[in-house]
Amino acid sequence: MTALAAFSEAVSIVFSWPTPIWVVIGLTLGMIAGALPGIGSSLGMAIVLPLTLPLGPINAIILLVSMYSGAMYGGSISAILVNVPGTGGAAATTFDGYPMAKRGRAVDALSMSATASATAGFMSVLTLLLISPILIEVVLLFGSPEYFLMAILGLSMITIVAEGSIIKGLIAGAAGLLVTTVGIAPNSPELRYTFGSLGLYDGIDFIAALIGMFALAEMLKLAGQEGGIADADIDLSGNTFSGVRETFSHPLQVIKSGYVGMFIGAIPGAGATVSNFLAYGEAMRSSDNPDRFGDGEPLGVISSEASNNGTIGGSLIPTISFGIPGSGSTAVLLGGLLMHGLRPGPQLFETDLQITYAFLVALLLGNIFIILIGVLLVTRLAKLTQVDTHVLIPMILVLSMVGGYTLRSNWVDVITVLALGFLGYIMVRKNYSIIAFVLGVVLGPIAEENLLRSLQISGGSYEIFVTKPLSLLITAGIFVILLGPYVKPALERRLT
């Protein structure tokens, strides 16, 4: 199927009933999850995953990508109104969004956020669509050794991007991979770590792991905090259209921040949490009046919000091409793809190309809806920031437990939710990368299958990972990434 034919089929899929309604539902759910401090896109998407079981793969993934997109905007609502970012990607929005709200320009800031998010999101997805023919060529160059190495490269990237020691990141990633070895081994009938329990024959379900790590761990953390921000004053004054106008009067800032987001989003582990700070810093550096930043400067809101939605297009590149999610949300998205039988890599660029394009077209459509829903529902969504956390926690726990059991009607999944929830809670508190662990859980089966297949091809020799130029390049990349932080200071000392 040619790219053009696939694109035209994708357009007809997205615009045929009831797909557009899933886009709207996904965006609205995403905005709600994003606006609720402590919930965010990964958690919201993780608890919705089991509910997508009765949907077809296309509608299920469209619902999830729309949630991802909506949550990026939703995170700015609480950041602007109550100075608490709904998602990590909206942290820099608080610097100028909250001061703007305090000066009676809350609606201006919110509409700026919606416009910048939608414009940059649209732009980054459009760019992804335009570069997809090149991406297809690159993806088709990859074989089993390269896919295994890409999985290791993705995990290595996360260990150096995440805060805290590299060893902690490596342990987290490897522990995630180890969890996936429970059950029947790939390419052989060996039963591993099942202890004679039938419930463990199919292994640990990665969706249950995602729910435990994102939902339960987060709820345990949230339970220990004050019971919400119900008493915070919210003054919804300002003008919607002046915010939209102001955003469009700074097109270069939107484009620049959007592409900063897209570039950072393509790096596994970085995501919107990093990109919004980088884009904000860059906007401040290039401004004629950097002193205004932090005191209600509209460019601060525009740059931060354009960058976080810009990451969406970028983070989809490694996710759909190599099965390496760039963030927690894309890890859940990858979980959704696998759950619905869609395998990242060549399949999504050859036989299922129209499905890949359908996600991207749905995201383009979603970005148009963001402005409409964001501007129209802003006063309703603002109320969400006042919801008490003790109202949310029991509901999220019910959704997590029931959702976990629903996956396979297997109590092992409920135990997985609980055990990994507790583990995740301590990991978050002690600065171990949850994203690395989750990535390990999602990538484990893909990595092991490709490792074993590569070794079968080479007759058991590990040389296969360095003989071809592409695999040699990736292997070298892994060593540079892992050894760089140790070697760089020594080199700098020697040079000075």
Place this chain on the structure above:
Amino acid sequence: MSSKSLYRRLSEGFNQEQFLLLVFVIGSGAALVETFRFNISSAARFPRLTGTVVFVGALLLLFSRYLPKTLRTAVEESGGVFEADEEFERRQQEVEERQQVEDEPTETKLIETDRSEISTVGRPIHDSVFTGLAATGYAALGFAVGLLWATPIFVFAYGYWFKLPRYLTAVLAIVGFMIAFGFMSVLGVPLDRGQLLVTGGVF
């Protein structure tokens, strides 16, 4: 010694990171040993690779204080690829300080609450500990009688502990029941059946 002060002493003495590392060491160690019992050698390759990384890494962290200084520095080395520049960090600090001054009354109140109580609702154990126990109890009760019936009981227990208004707890319990019922109806999962009681289900 009262149960409250005993709990405080126990919780203060519990080192979460050491516990986590012990879990990693024991779990990966057991996984590594088990690989030697596999009948097919290729099935052992991946768990051995990943298990070794977890085992060695967790041991290094667990005993980092006994390592030579160079090795300890390497173990604690941070990646820090995306470190913000000094100017940005200075500005960020300025903004945070200014906003802290503006919001001082609320902040002070929150800090005082945190220092004097281990629970935000004046209970004798940490809120996170209760939530963890409640979630475990919910799962256990769900196993015994079915998650559909365990849901409202869990929500009532949670609402009572966190002193939510009674009407709100009742509303949440109904919503929780409806969520479970919705899952059961739409996805056809037997949530009304327990493993010990109500084994035949109701619906």
